[in-house]
Amino acid sequence: xxxxxxxxxxxxxxxxxxxxxxxxxxxxxxxxxxxxxxxxxxxxxxxxxxxxxxxxxxxxxxxxxxxxxxxxxxxxxxxxxxxxxxxxxxxxxxxxxxxxxxxxxxxxxxxxxxxxxxxxxxxxxxxxxxxxxxxxxxxxxxxxxxxxxxxxxxxxxxxxxxxxxxxxxxxxxxxxxxxxxxxxxxxxxxxxxxxxxxxxxxxxxxxxxxxxxxxxxxxxxxxxxxxxxxxxxxxxxxxxxxxxxxxxxxxxxxxxxxxxxxxxxxxxxxxxxxxxxxxxxxxxxxxxxxxxxxxxxxxxxxxxxxxxxxxxxxxxxxxxxxxxxxxxxxxxxxxxxxxxxxxxxxxxxxxxxxxxxxxxxxxxxx
Amino acid sequence: xxxxxxxxxxxxxxxxxxxxxxxxxxxxxxxxxxxxxxxxxxxxxxxxxxxxxxxxxxxxxxxxxxxxxxxxxxxxxxxxxxxxxxxxxxxxxxxxxxxxxxxxxxxxxxxxxxxxxxxxxxxxxxxxxxxxxxxxxxxxxxxxxxxxxxxxxxxxxxxxxxxxxxxxxxxxxxxxxxxxxxxxxxxxxxxxxxxxxxxxxxxxxxxxxxxxxxxxxxxxxxxxxxxxxxxxxxxxxxxxxxxxxxxxxxxxxxxxxxxxxxxxxxxxxxxxxxxxxxxxxxxxxxxxxxxxxxxxxxxxxxxxxxxxxxxxxxxxxxxxxxxxxxxxxxxxxxxxxxxxxxxxxxxxxxxxxxxxxxxxxxxxxxxxxxxxxxxxxxxxxx
Numbered sequence: 001x002x003x004x005x006x007x008x009x010x011x012x013x014x015x016x017x018x019x020x021x022x023x024x025x026x027x028x029x030x031x032x033x034x035x036x037x038x039x040x041x042x043x044x045x046x047x048x049x050x051x052x053x054x055x056x057x058x059x060x061x062x063x064x065x066x067x068x069x070x071x072x073x074x075x076x077x078x079x080x081x082x083x084x085x086x087x088x089x090x091x092x093x094x095x096x097x098x099x100x101x102x103x104x105x106x107x108x109x110x111x112x113x114x115x116x117x118x119x120x121x122x123x124x125x126x127x128x129x130x131x132x133x134x135x136x137x138x139x140x141x142x143x144x145x146x147x148x149x150x151x152x153x154x155x156x157x158x159x160x161x162x163x164x165x166x167x168x169x170x171x172x173x174x175x176x177x178x179x180x181x182x183x184x185x186x187x188x189x190x191x192x193x194x195x196x197x198x199x200x201x202x203x204x205x206x207x208x209x210x211x212x213x214x215x216x217x218x219x220x221x222x223x224x225x226x227x228x229x230x231x232x233x234x235x236x237x238x239x240x241x242x243x244x245x246x247x248x249x250x251x252x253x254x255x256x257x258x259x260x261x262x263x264x265x266x267x268x269x270x271x272x273x274x275x276x277x278x279x280x281x282x283x284x285x286x287x288x289x290x291x292x293x294x295x296x297x298x299x300x301x302x303x304x305x306x307x308x309x310x311x312x313x314x315x316x317x318x319x320x321x322x323x324x325x326x327x328x329x330x331x332x333x334x335x336x337x338x339x340x341x342x343x344x345x346x347x348x349x350x351x352x353x354x355x356x357x358x359x360x361x362x363x364x365x366x
Numbered sequence: 367x368x369x370x371x372x373x374x375x376x377x378x379x380x381x382x383x384x385x386x387x388x389x390x391x392x393x394x395x396x397x398x399x400x401x402x403x404x405x406x407x408x409x410x411x412x413x414x415x416x417x418x419x420x421x422x423x424x425x426x427x428x429x430x431x432x433x434x435x436x437x438x439x440x441x442x443x444x445x446x447x448x449x450x451x452x453x454x455x456x457x458x459x460x461x462x463x464x465x466x467x468x469x470x471x472x473x474x475x476x477x478x479x480x481x482x483x484x485x486x487x488x489x490x491x492x493x494x495x496x497x498x499x500x501x502x503x504x505x506x507x508x509x510x511x512x513x514x515x516x517x518x519x520x521x522x523x524x525x526x527x528x529x530x531x532x533x534x535x536x537x538x539x540x541x542x543x544x545x546x547x548x549x550x551x552x553x554x555x556x557x558x559x560x561x562x563x564x565x566x567x568x569x570x571x572x573x574x575x576x577x578x579x580x581x582x583x584x585x586x587x588x589x590x591x592x593x594x595x596x597x598x599x600x601x602x603x604x605x606x607x608x609x610x611x612x613x614x615x616x617x618x619x620x621x622x623x624x625x626x627x628x629x630x631x632x633x634x635x636x637x638x639x640x641x642x643x644x645x646x647x648x649x650x651x652x653x654x655x656x657x658x659x660x661x662x663x664x665x666x667x668x669x670x671x672x673x674x675x676x677x678x679x680x681x682x683x684x685x686x687x688x689x690x691x692x693x694x695x696x697x698x699x700x701x702x703x704x705x706x707x708x709x710x711x712x713x714x715x716x717x718x719x720x721x722x723x724x725x726x727x728x729x730x731x732x733x734x735x736x737x738x739x740x741x742x743x744x745x746x747x748x
């Protein structure tokens with residue numbers, strides 16, 4: 001690996017900000033940008049970072065009502081039909097309890113392998129009474145934290161603990177054009193304390209540009225009014241540069257996205273889009289939708305940051321909560337015996353207690 | 367005989383008014399002619415003088431298209447809408463999540479025909495976390511209107527009965543789902559025996575043609591599967607011309623209609639049209655290739671408006687009335703006291719004159735009940 005060059009201004013070696021048009025190579029997703037991201041972090045930490053990166057594991061959770069284009073969005077993100085959208089058959093009743101479905105794929109680009117696990121939540125918010133429909137999701141996320149914790153507290157633990165914790169939850173907001181619904185607010189309030197949440201306006205092709213902007217402002221107002229901190233969270237901005245970059249992102253969240261997995265010919269170019277009778281909606285055209293911003297955020301610029309915050313903040317928070325729970329139990333020989341995980345894993349630990357530690361050395365699986 | 371009439375007589379006849387002349391000619395030609403063929407014209411004249419009324423209900427989570435409450439259905443009728451109508455969907459100001467019923471009335475006139483259009487809006491439907499029975503305020507409202515009409519009809523003074531019964535309910539289905547959602551099924555099953563339901567697919571501009579086709583098929587299958595009785599277009603008469611029959615067929619095959627709502631006028635191909643402006647193109651609301659708005663308007667107004675009213679009066683209201691009377695008689699057999707037989711819904715306290723009228727009405731009803739009792743006895747004896 002090349003020795004890291006010291007550049008006078010760290011900004012020049014930053015990955016391109018979401019504002020600049022990304023590389024338009026066909027089929028290029030940008031996974032190897034994670035190496036750049038790791039380099040930047042290593043530079044800030046001030047020591048040499050020797051990476052033998054083999055596989056980068058990333059877990060995403062997609063949630064929102066059915067029909068909002070979650071499965072199509074994943075295909076669009078990876079430009080490959082890795083996720084077949086399954087419609088429940090007519091004879092199959094809508095699942096009464098929420099069942100989560102995970103699919104794992106390994107995608108390789110320029111020598112960098114990405115093991116992406118996407119978890120879908122069909123049936124969320126589709127019932128008449130949606131009270132507590134967020135419980136299975138919270139239970140799942142906390143269950144993954146618990147699994148990691150159990151591995152971590154073993155005497156002989158693995159060098160690379162398999163990381164199944166959810167790094168990012170993409171929440172699909174239906175394009176009503178008005179404001180966040182009570183269900184959205186309830187869900188986001190609970191989840192933003194447990195996982196990194198990125199809300200997006202789904203199926204944004206049903207809103208005009210003005211409606212989109214007005215909707216976005218109202219959502220931002222609602223998020224502030226209900227104290228919902230979505231990713232990128234303000235309190236985790238490390239320095240002024242981060243703050244500037246993240247402020248730009250925060251100003252545009254939630255992104256208005258359109259998903260498409262079909263290609264069409266536009267002006268001699270083959271583009272991903274939706275063909276209607278009055279025009280073709282190009283997914284990668286910033287004038288049409290903000291899908292490139294979402295892709296850049298999730299993959300090209302903030303992939304590593306998402307993992308770090310999950311590991312250093314959300315997971316640590318959960319760990320502190322669990323250790324406090326087991327405080328009353330007598331200590332075992334040499335290490336803390338954790339009380340068995342509570343049956344109800346939906347209890348959220350509460351506001352963030354663990355602050356970001358800039359010098360935390362993360363030598364787990366990257 | 368007339369052929370023998372003198373030429374002067376014929377001249378005199380020609381100078382007479384054309385009407386009497388025509389009448390005379392008719393009389394001469396066909397002595398069997400009575401003249402009641404002009405009845406439809408008489409009915410037409412009277413109706414035009416009296417004017418029509420129509421009550422349209424709008425329901426569904428996606429009924430609130432950006433543009434405000436009630437504006438879109440009013441646009442169906444090209445009705446003017448004052449901007450002073452307050453915007454109802456500021457969530458920041460809403461405190462409770464219950465469904466509200468809001469009525470707006472508009473008087474429209476076209477070619478001398480007056481229409482009093484009432485739009486009943488239902489903001490808040492399907493909006494809460496727990497939507498169990500969220501259609502109850504709506505069913506209560508519909509029942510209330512039936513009950514009001516029943517009282518008026520059974521009353522003494524029946525000259526000016528105001529018909530506030532809901533003639534048609536436009537139910538908006540989300541284009542994002544994969545068919546009907548549980549709340550859609552719940553709503554339609556609660557209301558299909560009370561009101562004519564016309565299901566629509568809202569925000570159809572977010573779907574490509576293939577998706578619209580699939581969604582329509584799926585919705586039709588699910589409507590059959592759940593046994594929902596939506597409004598059926600009547601069969602056209604066999605003596606109608608082929609064009610009309612073809613139109614009718616197309617109409618039936620397009621159900622449920624996929625519509626787009628727009629209150630803005632945009633420039634498209636040098637013309638000013640009602641539509642929505644996107645960066646990738648302009649959706650024209652009145653373009654049949656873009657959405658079914660024109661089909662809906664034709665169906666609702668031009669061809670089936672009266673049928674909707676007829677079905678409401680002859681089927682839904684009669685069902686309600688029969689059910690009411692049945693309840694009355696069963697209550698009578700259980701309870702010997704002469705209480706007010708009509709199912710009670712809260713009414714404002716009446717003044718002295720109305721009290722008197724109510725007492726007289728009650729007397730009449732008591733007499734009716736006695737008659738029914740006698741009839742029942744007779745039937746039992748047989």
